[in-house]
Amino acid sequence: MKLSAETRTENIDWLQNNQLDLLVIGGGITGAGIALHASAKKMAVGLIEMQDFAAGTSSRSTKLVHGGLRYLKNFEVELVANVARERAIIHHNAPHIVQPRKMLLPVYDEQDASFTDFSAEIALQLYDQLGEVSEEWRYSLITKEEVREEAPGIKEEGLLKGGLYLDYLNDDARLTISILKTAHQQGAKITNYVKAVGYLYDEENRINGVEVADKETGETFSVYARVVVNATGPWSDETRHMQKNRQESRMLPTKGVHFVVDHSRLPVKRTIYTDTGLQDHRMLFIIPRNGKTYFGTTDTPYEGDLVDPKITQEDVTYLLEAINIRFPGANLTLADIETGWSGLRPLIQPEDAKDPSDISREHEIFISEEGLVTIGGGKLTDYRLMAEDTLKTIESLLDKKFLEVDTATIHLSGGEIKAGYTFNDYCEPAIKIGVAAGLSETDARTLIDWYGTDFESVLEGLDAVKKSRLPVKDALSLQYAMQYEMALNLEDYFLRRVETLLFDYNRMRALLMPALEQMAAHYQWGEEKQQKEKEKLISAMERAHLTDLR
Ligand SMILES: Cc1cc2nc3c(=O)[nH]c(=O)nc-3n(C[C@H](O)[C@H](O)[C@H](O)COP(=O)(O)OP(=O)(O)OC[C@H]3O[C@@H](n4cnc5c(N)ncnc54)[C@H](O)[C@@H]3O)c2cc1C
Structure with missing residues (x-):
């Protein structure tokens, strides 16, 4: 089902002219999950996102769907149990995006190790139990020689053994977009580049809508809704502070940074999860992906621009130091880093000041006197549970039960695999089919990995892209992004509909002009607009390439 710029105009028109049951502010994974759940319950629901979908934290994570093995150190057993069970559900509903892998926890005899020879095994066992992991995926132990094979160049001093355990790879932005596409299929009216700028109130001073600004046209208009949900992640306080009554700040965003290097510079065979080696109780993920390896992350309290949290020299120094401790022969420097990204965890301030890494990742819902429902905290992995809790709160606020649904059974767009079949069978x-349509096997496979069962709709664009100068795989996916995923500009496409800008940076110079031409032809952009869009993409490329730190 199309989700295009035309759909956007229709949705905006609809939002202006109808009273909603629910308006969701924020098009990250939290808002997307709520919109899907509400639309499945047949509520009249709208969602507005002030940037592009997933442009906040939901495209800037470690790109895992994981239960949080590390949280077992803090005895957050309930959190781990809830989240770990979600992994299999999301995999089942979006098997093209969320894929199970055995990850490696190397165990060291060293000061302040997160997991010791003794505790590692207990933690892995508990992690499996809490996640109700099936037999074939349960943890196993490997020798230090096997660890060396899996992670060539890993620090050998103090290495005792390794644990292989189940977690899931993810594409955060694509997961968010898939949830939104599914919500759209269920009737949600969603739009990007529309910002909530103020609230509307009834005679009793209860919020009954939102004043919004369309950032594409500059127009402002009102959207009326019986309940408004603030799902704005790191912006939650800003969104709460737009209310008439003074609100205490509740959020404590922390920044996390990741870097991408060529796989040959860090040739790990699977995801590694290890202490930084800096005795700071922090851990690093080192993850192979499409010919690259990325690693991170940092966890530092953050104040400043929420839209573009800058990567600093300190971030570079910290992560390079940590990775070079763990992989002493790698000698990675800034010159090896192809790209990086930085995101803000939407954490809720704890009562007592703790180390940022110790702040719980639990979510919390709070309702203001004026009736604004805010959902904060959480992770990508528990978006579905966050949506469930939010919908329960809304039903009790409205004192009305809508249709009972179990979102665990809803396949996401692209994940509609027939019962009894696996994604591989598809x-x-x-x-x-892709090869018969003229694609190479590799390109067909890439498109299937990106779009799952939506691949057949992607192929429908073949005629439309005949004139494109892009390689056919890229031309097809760009066309699809414009017609089915509301990509309005080059950055939407290269950063959040596909991951080319982060994981295939060296191709970007060659792709830029042909992509601009294809988009300009589709949207009928004039010279001035084309120039502006080109400059915007180049500056996104420079940010990702850390140009100002070189
Ligand atoms: C470094 C890092 C690594 C992480 N790794 C993982 C991981 O591997 N697995 C995992 O499960 N979780 C991970 N997380 C956590 C996870 O990414 C976040 O919990 C999740 O993405 C938050 O989603 P959200 O929708 O709440 O916020 P966001 O994605 O930030 O969405 C909020 C949206 O609201 C929009 N908005 C703000 N104000 C307005 C307004 N006035 N009007 C309209 N829209 C507005 C913003 O533009 C934004 O897009 C990680 C987080 C970080 C920072």
């Missing part, structure tokens, strides 16, 4: 014949 891939083989789909690749053949």
Whole structure:
């Protein structure tokens, strides 16, 4: 089902002319999950996002769906249990995006190790139990020689053994977009580049809508809704502070940074999860992905621009120091870093001041006197549970029960695999269809990995892209992004509909002009607009490439 610029105009028109049951502010994964759940319950629901979908934290994570093995150190057993069970559900509903892998926890005999020879095994066992992991995926132990094979160049001093355990790889932005596409199919009216700028009130001073600004046209208009949900992640306080009554600040965003290097510079064979080696109780993920390896993350309290949290020299120094401790022969420097990204965790301020890494990742819902429902905290992995809790709160606020639904059973767009079949069963014949349509096997496979069962709709764009100078795979996905995923500009496409800007940076110079031409032809952009869009993309590329630190 199309989700295009035309759909956007229709949705905006609809939002202006109808009273909603629910308006969600924020098009990250939290807002997306709520919109999907509400639309499945047949509520009249709208969602507005002031930037592009997932442009906040939901495209800037470690890109895992994980239960948080580390949280077991803080005895957050309930959190881990809830989140760990979600992994299999999300995989089942979006198997093309969320994929199970055995990850490696190397165990060291060293000062302040997060997991010791003794505790590692207990933690892995508990992690499996809490996540109700099936037998084939349960943890196993490997020798230090095997660890060296899996992670060539890893520090050998003090290495005792390794634990292989289940977690899931993810594409955060694509997961968010898939949830939104599914919500759209269920009837939610969603739009990007529309910002909430103030609240509307009834005679009893209760919020009954939102004043919004369309950032594409500059127009402002009112949207009326019986309940308004603030799902703005790191912006939650800003969104709460727009109310008439003074609100205490509740959020404590912390910044996390990741860097991408060529896989040959850090040739790990699977995801590694290890202490930084800096005795700071922090851990690093080192993750192979599409010919690259990325690693992170930092966790530092953050104040400043929420839209573009800058990567600093300190971030570079810290992560390079940590990675070079863990992989002493790698000698990674800034010159090895191809790209990086930085995101803000939407954490809720704890009563007592703790180390940022110790702040719980639990979510919390608070309702203001004026009736604004705010959902803060949480992780990508528990978006569905956050939506469930939010909908319960809304139903009790409205004192009305809507349709009972179990979102665990809703396949996300692209994940509609027939019962009894696996994603791999789908891939083989789909690749053949792609090859018959003129794609190489590799390109067909890439598109299937990105779009899952939506691949067939992607192929429908073949005629439209005949004139494109992009390689056919890229031309097809750009066309699809414009027609089915509301990509309005080059950055939406290269950063959040596909991950080319972060994980295939070296191709960006060659892709830029042909992509601009294809988009300009589709949207009928004039010279001035084209120039502006080109400059915007170049500055996004420079940010990702850390140009100002070189
Ligand atoms: C470094 C890092 C690594 C992480 N790794 C993982 C991981 O591997 N796995 C995992 O499960 N979780 C991970 N997380 C946590 C996870 O990414 C976040 O919890 C999640 O993405 C938050 O989503 P959200 O929708 O609440 O916030 P966001 O994604 O930030 O969405 C909020 C949206 O609200 C919009 N908005 C703000 N104000 C307005 C307004 N006035 N009008 C309209 N829209 C507005 C913003 O533009 C934004 O897009 C990580 C987080 C970080 C920072």
